[in-house]
Every structure is written in C-alpha cells, then in structure tokens.
Amino acid sequence: MRLDEIATTIRSKNAGPCLLTLDLMFPSREGFEFVRARLSDLQLQVSERYAKPLEQVRVFAYEPALAIKITMPRDVVSGDLGDRDVYGAQQHAALLDVAL
Amino acid sequence: MSAALRLAEAFARGARRPLRILGASGQLGYGVPSPALEAGLERKPDMIGCDMGSIDIGPTYLGSGTMATTRAGAKRDLRKVLRAARSLDIPLVIGSAGSAGAAPHLGETLEIVREIAREDGLSFKLASIAADIPREAVKQAIRARKVLPMDTMPALREEEVDAASHLVAQMGLEALRRGLESGADVVVAGRACDTAIFAALPAILGFPLGLATHMAKIVECASICCVPGGRDSILATLDDEGFELESMNPVRAATPHSVAAHGLYEQADPFEIREPGGRVDLGQVRYEAIDARRTRVSGARFEPATAIRVKLEGARLVGQRSVLLCATTDPRFIERHETIFAGLKELVGSLACEEAPEDYSLFFRLYGVNGGHDWKMPAPAPREAFILAECIAPTAERAEEVVRTTKQCLLHYGFEGRLSTAGNLAFPFTPPEVAIGPAFRFNVFHLMEADDMERLFPVTVEAL
Numbered sequence: 001m002r003l004d005e006i007a008t009t010i011r012s013k014n015a016g017p018c019l020l021t022l023d024l025m026f027p028s029r030e031g032f033e034f035v036r037a038r039l040s041d042l043q044l045q046v047s048e049r050y051a052k053p054l055e056q057v058r059v060f061a062y063e064p065a066l067a068i069k070i071t072m073p074r075d076v077v078s079g080d081l082g083d084r085d086v087y088g089a090q091q092h093a094a095l096l097d098v099a100l
Numbered sequence: 101m102s103a104a105l106r107l108a109e110a111f112a113r114g115a116r117r118p119l120r121i122l123g124a125s126g127q128l129g130y131g132v133p134s135p136a137l138e139a140g141l142e143r144k145p146d147m148i149g150c151d152m153g154s155i156d157i158g159p160t161y162l163g164s165g166t167m168a169t170t171r172a173g174a175k176r177d178l179r180k181v182l183r184a185a186r187s188l189d190i191p192l193v194i195g196s197a198g199s200a201g202a203a204p205h206l207g208e209t210l211e212i213v214r215e216i217a218r219e220d221g222l223s224f225k226l227a228s229i230a231a232d233i234p235r236e237a238v239k240q241a242i243r244a245r246k247v248l249p250m251d252t253m254p255a256l257r258e259e260e261v262d263a264a265s266h267l268v269a270q271m272g273l274e275a276l277r278r279g280l281e282s283g284a285d286v287v288v289a290g291r292a293c294d295t296a297i298f299a300a301l302p303a304i305l306g307f308p309l310g311l312a313t314h315m316a317k318i319v320e321c322a323s324i325c326c327v328p329g330g331r332d333s334i335l336a337t338l339d340d341e342g343f344e345l346e347s348m349n350p351v352r353a354a355t356p357h358s359v360a361a362h363g364l365y366e367q368a369d370p371f372e373i374r375e376p377g378g379r380v381d382l383g384q385v386r387y388e389a390i391d392a393r394r395t396r397v398s399g400a401r402f403e404p405a406t407a408i409r410v411k412l413e414g415a416r417l418v419g420q421r422s423v424l425l426c427a428t429t430d431p432r433f434i435e436r437h438e439t440i441f442a443g444l445k446e447l448v449g450s451l452a453c454e455e456a457p458e459d460y461s462l463f464f465r466l467y468g469v470n471g472g473h474d475w476k477m478p479a480p481a482p483r484e485a486f487i488l489a490e491c492i493a494p495t496a497e498r499a500e501e502v503v504r505t506t507k508q509c510l511l512h513y514g515f516e517g518r519l520s521t522a523g524n525l526a527f528p529f530t531p532p533e534v535a536i537g538p539a540f541r542f543n544v545f546h547l548m549e550a551d552d553m554e555r556l557f558p559v560t561v562e563a564l
Contacts, residue, residue: 009361014156015368017542018251023364051476062370064387065360071368073252075474079158080541081418081492082463086158090472 004096006031012092015071017078020088022046022070022095032066038100039068046070049094102225104191104280104301107146111305118339119305120145121298122348123319124184125331128152128177128194129169136323136332136348141184143335143348148185149297150177151320152209153196155413155545156366163265163415163540165204171212174198178209179216185286186222192286193276193297200413201231201291202266209288217564224285227561229275231268231290233412235261237556238548246549250411251368253545260543264414267544272376272410273313275557276300282561290557291413293375294320298336307338313380314400315343317373318362325362326352342398344390354395356387376411378404407549410556414544419460421536422499424489424507426525432517433524434481437466440515447513448506460493460502487525492539503533 003010009025026032035042039059047054052072060069079086101109122145125132129152140148153161157168167174178194185192198205210228217224238261241247247256261267268291277300279287289297298316303309315336318325323332325345332349345354363370363382373380385399428434441464449458465471468485489506493499511525518524525532550556 013366015366016251017155017159017545018253019368021364021366021368023361025361049476051474058368060370062360062364064385065357065364065370067361067364067370069364069370077252077542077545078156079160081461081539084465084470084472084474087156094473094475094477 001034001100002096003098003100006034010092010095012088012090014074014078014088018074020072020074020091022092024068024095026066029066032061032068035068035100036061041100042068042070042098045098046072046095049098102191102280102283102285103189104147104304105283107301108304118337119302119307121301121315121319121336121338122148123298123322123334123336124148124181125150125177125333126321126324127331128181129167129174131173131331132177132180133332133349134180137180137184140333140335140348141188144188145190145335147191147193147301148181149193149319150181151195151294151297153199153201153205153291157199159415159540159542162200162202162268162413163417164538165202165266167205167208168199171208174209175212175216178212179220182213182216182222182286183220186224189285191280191301193280193300194288195276195292195294195297197288197290200266200268201289202268203230203232203290206230206288206290213286213288214564222564224564225283225561226564227279227282227284227287227559229271229279229287229289229557229559231271231292231557233267233269233556235267238267238412241548241550247412248547250545250547256544256546260414260416263416264544265417265540267412267414269410269412269548269556270376271557272296273300273303274377274553275559277303278554278559280304282559284561295373295375302338308340308402310380310400310402311343311398312338313373313375313402314382314385314397318345318359318397321362321365323347323349323352324365325359326354327358328352329358342396344394344396346394350393353393356389356395359395359397360387376408378402408551408553409547409549412544412546412548414542415540416543418539418541419492419494420496420499421539422491422493422496422503423534423536424487424503425532425534426507426527427484427486428524429484429526430520430524431481432519433515434466434469434485436515436517437469440513443515444506444510444513447509448502451509452502452505460491460498462502462506463490464488465490496535500533500535507533
C-alpha cells in the first residue's frame with residue numbers, strides 16, 4: 001500500500017531551524033495501525049529517500065491523533081547557503097509513493 | 101488599576117472562576133478576520149493574546165532587524181486588537197514583536213502602538229519587554245559551560261556571539277507575568293515563547309501550569325487547530341481541570357482529532373512542550389468532544405526543571421545576494437545540467453577571479469528537477485525547467501559582477517550534444533539579474549542556563 005493511498009494528510013515543516021518534521025494522518029484507526037505495524041520499514045525507506053543515516057530518522061506513533069510523525073535533521077539549517085526550502089513545507093513529496 | 105491586577109485581586113479573595121482567553125492571531129500583521137474577532141469580543145474574554153513572530157521565517161529578519169510583514173499590515177492588525185482590548189478594558193499581550201523580537205522589531209512595534217494610541221485617542225499603560233541578550237552575558241555563560249547547542253548546531257564560540265547582528269532569547273511566561281504585574285494594560289514583548297503570551301495571566305491567577313501551557317500552545321495559532329483550519333480568533337476557557345476550545349468562526353470545528361493533530365504541528369516531539377522553566381508532559385492528555393464544534397482537553401502535566409534554560413537565537417551577515425532568473429526548454433540541457441553547472445562554475449571562476457580571490461558562493465537550483473527538494477529517486481525529465489542562479493559575495497557589486505558573468509557564460513555555454521547554438525536560456529525579462537540585498541544565516545540557536553530573568557528581560561512601563 002502506498003502512503004498516499006492510506007493517509008489523508010502527508011505534510012512537512014521545520015521543527016525549529018535545524019529539524020524537518022513530517023506528519024502522516026489517517027482517516028481511520030485501520031490505516032494508522034497498518035503503518036504503526038510497519039514503522040521500522042517506514043524508517044528505513046525514509047532514511048534512503050532523504051539520504052539520512054537510519055539513527056537520525058526518528059519515527060513516532062501518536063495515537064491521540066491517529067498520526068505518525070517522522071523527524072530528521074534538515075540538509076542545511078533553515079535559510080543557510082544553498083537551502084532549497086526555508087520553511088520546509090515542501091519536503092513531503094518524497095513520501096507520497098512509499099509503499100509499505 | 102489594570103484588568104489583570106483586578107482579576108488577581110478577585111482571585112485572591114476567593115472569587116475563582118474559569119478564565120476566557122481569546123487567541124486573536126498567530127501572525128499579527130497578515131490579517132485578523134473581523135467577524136471572528138468581534139464574535140470573540142461578544143463572549144467577554146478576560147484577555148486577548150497575539151503572536152507576532154517566529155524563527156520559522158528564516159534568518160534574514162532577525163539578522164537585518166526588519167519585519168516580515170509590511171508596516172501598514174502590522175499597523176492595521178495592531179489597531180484592530182488594541183481597539184478590541186481597550187473597548188473591553190482587558191489585557192492585550194503581544195509576543196515576538198515585529199517578526200523576530202529584537203530591539204529594532206520591538207522598537208518599530210512600540211512606535212506603531214504609540215501612533216495608534218495618539219491617532220485614536222486611546223489612553224493606557226504600556227509595558228514593553230526587551231529580549232536582546234548582552235553579548236558579555238552569553239560569553240560568560242560559554243566559559244562557565246552553561247551554553248548547549250540545539251539539535252544539529254555546533255557548540256557556540258565567542259566569535260559567533262560577536263558576529264551575530266542581533267542576539268535574542270525567547271523569554272518565558274515569567275517575563276510576561278512581570279509585564280502584566282507592572283499594572284500595564286498592554287504588554288508588548290520582544291522574542292518570546294508563543295506559550296508565554298497566553299500562559300502568563302493564568303499563571304498569575306494560579307491555574308495549573310501544564311494545562312495553561314498546553315492551552316497556550318494551541319491558541320497561539322488561532323483556529324489552525326480546527327477543521328477546516330484557519331486564521332480566525334479562537335476562544336479557550338480554562339479551569340483547574342482542563343480547557344475548552346471553540347473557534348469564533350462557526351464554519352470551523354475544534355474536534356478531538358483536529359486538536360490532537362495540532363499537537364504535531366512544527367513540533368519535533370508530539371509528547372512534550374519544552375519551556376524555559378520545565379517541560380509539559382502530554383503523554384496522558386485526553387481530548388473529548390463537547391459538541392460538534394467544541395473540544396475539552398485535559399491531562400497535561402508540568403514538570404519544573406532544576407535550572408532555567410532560555411533559547412538563544414542569533415543571525416549573522418554572510419554577504420550580499422544577487423540572483424539570475426531564467427529558463428531552459430532544451431531536453432539535452434536538462435539531462436546534462438549537473439555537468440553544465442559544474443563546468444560553468446569553473447568558467448565563471450576563471451573569468452571573475454583572475455585579479456580577485458574566489459570570495460563568493462555560486463549555487464544553481466533547477467526548478468522542475470531539484471529546485472525545491474534534493475531528490476534521491478529517479479524521475480522522468482520535465483519538458484522545461486526554471487534556473488535560479490544565486491551568488492553570495494562580500495559586496496553587492498561583486499555579487500552582481502559574478503551573476504552577470506554567469507548569465508552570459510551560461511547563455512553561450514557549449515555542452516556535449518548541444519544543438520541550440522544561438523543561446524541556452526529563455527529570459528522572462530531583461531535584466532534577468534536581481535540584487536536581493538544582505539544575506540544572513542542562523543549562527544546562534546542554543547540553550548543558555550540563566551537565573552537572573554529580570555536582568556535578561558527587563559520590563560519598561562510608559563503611560564500613553
């Protein structure tokens with residue numbers, strides 16, 4: 001199943017100038033539990049797609065919102081030389097076709 | 101006597117009651133919708149709070165001392181909330197004045213507030229709280245090993261402290277509390293924790309800090325926590341066991357799911373909120389629907405820290421920025437763009453650095469290919485692509501020289517397989533080169549252990 005077939009929100013944003021955080025939200029508990037059962041696979045695929053060492057990719061299941069959060073260091077600090085996305089709001093697209 | 105002091109007296113006499121807090125705007129200066137603000141005023145709130153800034157907008161505003169909004173936009177919104185708060189005689193608290201909350205931002209915001217008071221015949225007591233941190237205090241803290249890097253930042257060196265053009269710290273609710281306790285009707289703070297704006301009055305009145313801070317974290321974004329999310333005012337009603345949320349726009353609903361989901365927004369960790377004086381544990385929070393549009397939240401617990409740590413923010417000048425705007429429609433160019441840009445950098449260097457050092461940085465972003473994201477997965481080539489070349493150099497003249505040289509070299513750059521020998525670029529207009537101005541980077545984003553908050557965040561009161 002691709003993430004964009006299960007999730008109703010897939011978004012990214014800075015969490016402070018050094019970190020990027022990605023949120024996945026699901027319309028039902030079913031989708032949330034499906035991904036929650038595959039968090040280590042998700043972490044591995046994210047680490048490949050964003051070229052980050054596995055240990056730098058933190059993955060949380062956040063049950064109150066039926067959401068999964070992924071947090072990792074940004075490629076460069078927000079607004080630094082060569083930055084592509086100061087707010088980090090367009091870094092989600094690499095997640096869309098992740099298949100679990 | 102100010103409304104905040106009257107409330108404190110009433111609460112001290114035992115007249116405790118739920119507190120109504122209106123979050124009017126998460127980004128003052130970009131527009132405050134009037135219908136929801138007015139609906140909020142009809143509910144007789146006990147205070148109005150507005151956040152005016154953030155670090156999320158990048159280093160330039162902090163570094164240059166300029167606002168991200170226009171002065172006209174800031175004045176329009178400040179007038180709206182000032183009139184609202186004075187019409188009900190309730191406290192108005194504004195945090196992170198002027199986008200980045202350093203001296204020039206706070207000064208400009210205060211100047212606008214005084215202008216409005218004069219023009220509209222408003223009379224009130226104004227407290228301002230500066231957030232600029234003396235460089236010597238930070239250097240002493242570095243020597244005493246009381247400064248720690250945030251996230252991926254390197255350890256802070258004293259030369260970076262000197263290099264920062266502005267250096268602020270996020271004040272916590274303690275400072276805003278002193279602002280309100282000074283007897284002021286309006287408190288305008290420099291760089292402040294967004295939570296402090298809304299949690300200071302509840303703290304004065306003895307509400308549980310965990311609940312007050314969690315409430316503050318949600319209402320500082322106005323109705324963003326609703327479905328559909330938006331910038332309309334939100335009303336929080338806080339008691340000793342929890343708080344209720346209701347958007348002041350009837351089309352927006354604060355549902356248990358939407359409010360819980362907001363806990364993720366721009367947060368690295370959804371289970372806690374970190375404050376200068378401790379952390380709020382959100383692990384046991386409950387979200388319960390009151391009806392289709394209102395949610396009750398409870399369960400946040402405050403854990404005081406053994407030491408107060410404030411977050412320092414600083415930005416330093418890195419040079420002057422010039423850019424080149426152009427496009428390519430050539431599939432061969434797009435396919436070979438990495439080789440082309442690498443070769444071009446060398447060519448420009450050979451021309452621009454014959455009699456000068458290579459004192460600049462030159463970057464290329466190919467929109468359509470990798471302008472917004474550094475893709476690792478292969479993708480089909482786009483039909484055309486936009487090229488943004490960016491130079492940062494010690495002076496505006498040097499940046500301009502490099503960018504104009506780059507433009508001409510790229511226009512006629514010969515690459516393998518090239519068919520279009522009359523020119524590689526489509527210019528939407530000429531000149532395609534634009535001087536942007538000074539460029540900054542965050543060079544301070546660190547935690548500093550500190551104890552003397554009154555010295556770090558001094559309150560100044562004036563009568564208008």
